[in-house]
Amino acid sequence: MKESKVVIIGGGATGVGILRDLSMRGISALLLEQGDLAHGTSSRFHGLLHSGARYAVKDPGSAAECIDENLILKQIAPHCISDTGGWFVQTRDDSPEYVEQWTKACANAHIPISEISPSEACRKEPLMSKDVLRVFEVPDATVDGFKIVWANAKSAKRYGGQFKTYHQAKRLIMENNRVVGVSTKNLLTGEEFMVSCDIVVNASGAWASHVTGSIGIPLDVICDKGTLLAFNQRLFQRVINRLRPSGDGDIFVPHETITILGTTSEFVDSPEENDPQEEEVNKLLEIGRHVLPGIMKNRVIRAFSGIRPLHREDHDVPGVNKEEGRNVSRSFALIDHELQDGIQGLISIVGGKFTTYRLMAEKVSDRVAEKLGSMTPCRTATEDLLPVIPEHLHKKAAQLLPYAPVEKMLERLQEDAESVLTEIQRDPRKGQMLCECEMVSAAEVEKAASDEDTHHLADIRRKTRLGMGTCQGAFCTYRALPLLWDKKEKYDALQDELRNFLNQRWKGIRPVLWGQQLRETELTRAIYASILQVREN
Amino acid sequence: MWDGIIIGGGLAGLIAGIRASERGKHVLIISEGAGSLTYSSGALNFGDVVQLRSRENHPYALIEENVIQAGMDYFQKLFPDYQGVCGRTQTLFTPLGSPRTANIIPSGQNAAVLQDAKRIVLMAPEGMKDFFSKIIKTNLKICYPQCIVDIYPFRISAFEAWHAIGKPVTGMEYARYWQSGPGIAELKRVLAGVTITCSETVVLFPGLATAFSEPLKEVLSETPFPVIEMTSFPPSAGGHNLYNALKQKFKSLGGELLMGTGVQRIELQEKECRKAIVSSKGRPTAFAAHSFILATGGILGGGIEVTAEAAQETLLGLPLYVPAEWTKSEFLGEQPYAHTGIEADSDLRPVDPGTKEVLFENLRVAGRMLAHWDPWTDNCGGGVSLTSGWYAGEKL
Ligand SMILES: Cc1cc2nc3c(=O)[nH]c(=O)nc-3n(C[C@H](O)[C@H](O)[C@H](O)COP(=O)(O)OP(=O)(O)OC[C@H]3O[C@@H](n4cnc5c(N)ncnc54)[C@H](O)[C@@H]3O)c2cc1C
Ligand SMILES: Cc1cc2nc3c(=O)[nH]c(=O)nc-3n(C[C@H](O)[C@H](O)[C@H](O)COP(=O)(O)OP(=O)(O)OC[C@H]3O[C@@H](n4cnc5c(N)ncnc54)[C@H](O)[C@@H]3O)c2cc1C
Numbered sequence: 001m002k003e004s005k006v007v008i009i010g011g012g013a014t015g016v017g018i019l020r021d022l023s024m025r026g027i028s029a030l031l032l033e034q035g036d037l038a039h040g041t042s043s044r045f046h047g048l049l050h051s052g053a054r055y056a057v058k059d060p061g062s063a064a065e066c067i068d069e070n071l072i073l074k075q076i077a078p079h080c081i082s083d084t085g086g087w088f089v090q091t092r093d094d095s096p097e098y099v100e101q102w103t104k105a106c107a108n109a110h111i112p113i114s115e116i117s118p119s120e121a122c123r124k125e126p127l128m129s130k131d132v133l134r135v136f137e138v139p140d141a142t143v144d145g146f147k148i149v150w151a152n153a154k155s156a157k158r159y160g161g162q163f164k165t166y167h168q169a170k171r172l173i174m175e176n177n178r179v180v181g182v183s184t185k186n187l188l189t190g191e192e193f194m195v196s197c198d199i200v201v202n203a204s205g206a207w208a209s210h211v212t213g214s215i216g217i218p219l220d221v222i223c224d225k226g227t228l229l230a231f232n233q234r235l236f237q238r239v240i241n242r243l244r245p246s247g248d249g250d251i252f253v254p255h256e257t258i259t260i261l262g263t264t265s266e267f268v269d270s271p272e273e274n275d276p277q278e279e280e281v282n283k284l285l286e287i288g289r290h291v292l293p294g295i296m297k298n299r300v301i302r303a304f305s306g307i308r309p310l311h312r313e314d315h316d317v318p319g320v321n322k323e324e325g326r327n328v329s330r331s332f333a334l335i336d337h338e339l340q341d342g343i344q345g346l347i348s349i350v351g352g353k354f355t356t357y358r359l360m361a362e363k364v365s366d367r368v369a370e371k372l373g374s375m376t377p378c379r380t381a382t383e384d385l386l387p388v389i390p391e392h393l394h395k396k397a398a399q400l401l402p403y404a405p406v407e408k409m410l411e412r413l414q415e416d417a418e419s420v421l422t423e424i425q426r427d428p429r430k431g432q433m434l435c436e437c438e439m440v441s442a443a444e445v446e447k448a449a450s451d452e453d454t455h456h457l458a459d460i461r462r463k464t465r466l467g468m469g470t471c472q473g474a475f476c477t478y479r480a481l482p483l484l485w486d487k488k489e490k491y492d493a494l495q496d497e498l499r500n501f502l503n504q505r506w507k508g509i510r511p512v513l514w515g516q517q518l519r520e521t522e523l524t525r526a527i528y529a530s531i532l533q534v535r536e537n
Numbered sequence: 538m539w540d541g542i543i544i545g546g547g548l549a550g551l552i553a554g555i556r557a558s559e560r561g562k563h564v565l566i567i568s569e570g571a572g573s574l575t576y577s578s579g580a581l582n583f584g585d586v587v588q589l590r591s592r593e594n595h596p597y598a599l600i601e602e603n604v605i606q607a608g609m610d611y612f613q614k615l616f617p618d619y620q621g622v623c624g625r626t627q628t629l630f631t632p633l634g635s636p637r638t639a640n641i642i643p644s645g646q647n648a649a650v651l652q653d654a655k656r657i658v659l660m661a662p663e664g665m666k667d668f669f670s671k672i673i674k675t676n677l678k679i680c681y682p683q684c685i686v687d688i689y690p691f692r693i694s695a696f697e698a699w700h701a702i703g704k705p706v707t708g709m710e711y712a713r714y715w716q717s718g719p720g721i722a723e724l725k726r727v728l729a730g731v732t733i734t735c736s737e738t739v740v741l742f743p744g745l746a747t748a749f750s751e752p753l754k755e756v757l758s759e760t761p762f763p764v765i766e767m768t769s770f771p772p773s774a775g776g777h778n779l780y781n782a783l784k785q786k787f788k789s790l791g792g793e794l795l796m797g798t799g800v801q802r803i804e805l806q807e808k809e810c811r812k813a814i815v816s817s818k819g820r821p822t823a824f825a826a827h828s829f830i831l832a833t834g835g836i837l838g839g840g841i842e843v844t845a846e847a848a849q850e851t852l853l854g855l856p857l858y859v860p861a862e863w864t865k866s867e868f869l870g871e872q873p874y875a876h877t878g879i880e881a882d883s884d885l886r887p888v889d890p891g892t893k894e895v896l897f898e899n900l901r902v903a904g905r906m907l908a909h910w911d912p913w914t915d916n917c918g919g920g921v922s923l924t925s926g927w928y929a930g931e932k933l
Binding site: 281282285296427428429430431432478479481482485486494499502503505506507510512513514515518519522523525526527528529530531532533534535536 | 576577578631632633635637664667671672702704705770771773837842844845863864866869870872912914918
């Protein structure tokens, strides 16, 4: 089947960014994602919109890219970003020489920093260690990965871009040293088919070498696993970084009502090795204690791991040694395989950061446009990601729903809010919060359950945040069942959906199973094993 | 001075208190919360007693087999509204309408008559929370292929105002309403509306719990068809009713119940417990007794607290059995952490897991505090709490 000029493999931030960019230039593109959107690293990160300060010393190029993109994204996607600001704090264990080096490097990269007194800092962040020596403010912010990925996909769609989730690129098809298509498998039906195109963009992150490997082209991608912890509370009002050369467990990032702490770094053999381990959790708690002395008193609701795809462009980068993930540059690499391997019609994009996804997409799209002879320039740096939500929808929502959930819902749903609100108007019961922790209405879950690109309970969770709150899905998962049921042709048997969902959540809970979390787990097991009699196979 | 103080008023503590009071003991139960019975459906599972007894450390293996039987018989004598036979299971319904089993269940939940039914009428109360009639209907059709399944939607005036603003009515609220005077009349009216199209009709009713209510049982005895109550998603009326009945029984036997405050510590003298210290309005109050029963409910009940570093028994710091491996990958499969608890001798007195030496002469441990079992994979949550509680009360 010939669907579009370009096929993009990978539905993380980078892939959807490319889809949007190309679609805005009028270049037809189809994105293939093996899971749901943001199934890979783009949902398994801190959610820090870097100011670049973290890279100022070691990787000034990256730092400069970050601050530029930071400012752009705050402009074009304010609804996905919370402009919290960030601090770099020097504790007694951190070297003063490094502080000097760092302030200079920030100035060189044009990252605005300003020092504030430790006493003022402690007043503003009462849970922070009183032992900090120096504190600097930087323009860090936080970003909602799911939201921005979906916002890109929806925007692309408005411009004619297409994406298919649960579609895996199995093999690239080559003719006379030119890639002419992708052999694709629909993972839900098992059906295999070929998609032909002029150019394939490989944006499959940590999987990138698997994709090129299908035609025997080597790509040097290192899988660097990082584990993160999610605390049940907003512990800080802003991002808190340790002011020292990047190390484990030294960034706290607040999101809404939770806080993320990370990360560790360890090379692994495959992108699928993303189970968080107890040792990693212990390491994070141990290091995090320096900034948050009361760390043990706070409830950890889950641990999760992401894989950084690091591109080792330069073969003499020191240390293929497993501990040295952080020393490989995080700036990205755009590889035109025509130039590198003599294969036409294939571009890979590897490395980078979430913060720089737009820039990466721009560079790739420029190259694609050039190859296809398109002269339309990139507009993603200036055009808003979110369509303007019309005033009448705000009004309607405010009449029908309690205050707190309204804006969140509108931002998640964008233009789809209209139909959800109409449904609530028709049947007020659907305005009830199905997920009481995250304030998601029954009507919204119903909408997510019936979307054509939703195939599992976990997809609904990602779209709506259902089950992400403190009850960890014990109650709301049950309440979502009738909505799955109404669309049962799409879903597995309820028992299987439930079991799979619970087991996925369990992966993140296992390494942090103590305190209140453990009590909650006991109750959840009781409800599902006893009251509902769900059984492992 | 009390004969016995029981710490923890869940299933285990209350049964212990009832049995001890009945034996003429002067007993005080101090309980911080209501315990896990209020979440449960009120059905009690005993599991495969013979197989579980063959496991070296299982709580059932601590006591004689006839004690387990005796505990079960005792319970049914206490509460004739409950029925069951040791070693045999009864069928009842999950909130999703699939059949499940338990050993002792409220008679009203017994689904046995469905074997011979030709038609099932599923009552569907308007706006009932956590009740999904379509799913239930399909599950019923799978399990009872010989039956026609009809959904019978109805609404009652008492909740009209709720429906108007889209406020859901929980199963507990429905169940409570049916127990009221107007509710009983309304229930009669609603059931009278069900038409019988074939003689083997059975009615399935969510959000109704008749155990311990004479008027409700009478209403159901007069219908021309059997009515089966469904269990519900927590919190549930079935569990609440049992919990309330246990409390009432205990009080009617002269027991005293101190609710809402936790015991903060136990005063000790050598190998004996002396006093339970409770803080009321900021001031510590001491209650002295000859013996004590610790029935504080394990991890869920609050008797065991786990931090990132260690697991602790919260009151006396009793040594715990803690498995080396904490979890396994299948959430609803076997989970080693669930086995965390206190090891005990055949008298249910706590022992040191290493030396097996008895730690306190006048303290017994019951229910979820005991080590080496998992209510969900062993399928014996109620069974262990009931029998160990009964035995502790017998020995007090
Ligand atoms: C622990 C950790 C913390 C981080 N913190 C930050 C941070 O705070 N700020 C920041 O800016 N960056 C951070 N990063 C980096 C950032 O998360 C990543 O750089 C970014 O998410 C990568 O996006 P991507 O789209 O390139 O890759 P991914 O999001 O991994 O997307 C690749 C997608 O391709 C799909 N795919 C793979 N193979 C196939 C195939 N054959 N067919 C179809 N689909 C396929 C995958 O399923 C996946 O969804 C962090 C990274 C880690 C690991
Ligand atoms: C959702 C759910 C469904 C269930 N379904 C079934 C079923 O279908 N079949 C079955 O057989 N079993 C079932 N059970 C299991 C059964 O209900 C429990 O095993 C049993 O009730 C436990 O009783 P317990 O007395 O040992 O503990 P609990 O009921 O937990 O009671 C412990 C009590 O001790 C109190 N306490 C704790 N610390 C202190 C202190 N310091 N001072 C004073 N008081 C204190 C607590 O507040 C609590 O009231 C279910 C349980 C749950 C949660």
